[in-house]
Amino acid sequence: MLAVIRYSVPESQSQDFIKQAHVILDTLAGEPGFQRGRLARSVDEPNLWALVSEWEGAGFYRRALSAARMAMYPLMILMVNEPSAFEDVYVSGQEE
Template sequence: MLAVIRYTVPESQSQDFVKQGHTILDTFADQPGYLRGRLARSVDEPNLWALVSEWEGAGFYRRALSASRMVMYPLMILMVHEPSAYEDVYLRDGA
């Protein structure tokens, strides 16, 4: 299961955002069902960021959100409000 949370971050806040993103991913990493995560920045729109994580299932992700609420709270005002959980339909690894 893939989770994508997008943020619109003013350049003046980007360094603090990166630190908080690390804290969120560190908190996620301590949760059951967490597989991996990354913080990414758009190459075309530098104010657009994504916190991407992979989970064993949607239930694990939703429970992790509850457990991470306090570390995620400072960034909520920057979130793009849209669905964030995606189920895998087809996977294809590279060579």
């Protein structure tokens, strides 16, 4: 499953945001079911960022969020309030 948490980050806070996002991804990476993660910035709206992670399943992701909540807390005010968990329906390039 894919998890996408978007953030709206003022330019003046972007360097601190990047550092904290690294801490979040490192924390998530230590959790069971984590497959990979990345931090991305919109090419069209530079204040819009996405913390993207892939998981073996939704249960792993939800438990990892609980474990990472202290690392995530400083950035919560910057989060875009929207659903973040997406279940794969089709993945190109993989055998079914």
